[in-house]
Amino acid sequence: MSDHHDRWIDLRSDTVTQPSAAMRAAMAAAAVGDDVYADDPTVNRLQDFAAELFGFEAALFAPSGTQTNLIALMTHCGRGDEYLVGQEAHTYKYEGGGAAVLGSIQPQPIANQPDGSIAVSDIAAYIKPDDMHFARTRVLALENTIGGRVLPRDYLKAATDFAHAKGLVTHLDGARVCNAAVKQGISLREAVAGFDTVSVCLSKGLGAPVGSVLLGPKAFIEQGKRWRKMLGGGMRQAGVIAAAAHYALEHNVERLAEDHQNAADLSAGLARIEPLKVTTPQTNIFYVEIPDAACAPLREALSRQGIRASIGPHTRLVTHLDVTAADVKTTIAAFEAFFRDWKAQ
Known part of the structure; x- marks a missing residue:
């Protein structure tokens, strides 16, 4: 071409998307440090801001949504565990099989409904019994939006409530969850309600050149830092890109x-x-x-x-x-x- x-x-x-002039100015002015030592003030500010914005205890900045999703799954699961996931979901179909290849985590794909959801009855059917013949079902992973479709709020509540009642943790691939929130006219906190952990991509519609944040409890994020380092996501003077991500969250959601x-x-x-x-x-x-x-x-x-x-x-x-x-x-x-x-x- x-x-x-x-x-x-x-x-x-x-x-x-290309970074705007204002975003580039924020990048140029960013204070930086070594983020592996947690010394980058701009990364720390982004993580604190994102955690507060979405209503979580802590956040972790990483190079990509593929990596934040993988960090989440590897933190939630051990070898021989499984996660329930839609057949159309990014974490299953478009992320290179990373959970299986790098985490020894078995995906259990389930057919998506026409609206992008996974039927709660199907979730129930695929949870494995406590038996040595089966992988241990640990996580329900959903995606919002999925193929541009917004999952209904009542469905998300029903699915996450059911998962928690069955002893599962819930993870949201929220690559475009800001689109979902804007479409539904709700806050970002409301859009991620019911999920124990959430990945948010900042380099799609929000316009940052690179980066995603993983949101969750403090202890979970501390564990996640180890996996991020192992996966090659430990960055040094990352404030230059964190400044763009912060700008995106502040200015480009609405x-x-x-x-x-x-x-x-x-x-x-x-x-x-x-x-x-x-x-x-x-x-x-x-x-x-x-x-x-x-x-x-x-x-x-x-x-x-x-x-x-x-x-x-x-x-x-x-x-x-x-x-x-x-x-x-x-x-x-x-x-x-x-x-x-x-x-x-």
């Missing part, structure tokens, strides 16, 4: 509503185009069914107009802070022009 455009409209993911509106407008525009089949977004992610024969030429046509998208028969489109309302109109027009010509062939 030729980079002949000064500015791309990039709809591949909200991971492509503005996620703009991304949701842009996704709604984009999906509505594309839905008017034959022969596309478009899902209705709840947050900043939606999917478009595109005829196989149209995919390659559409990808090339969009690229010529400075639009990046992972075009395929089942295309995911994602809006974020670097996609404007004007970009949405440009993208709709590009799709309209392509399919007008394509149908005429």
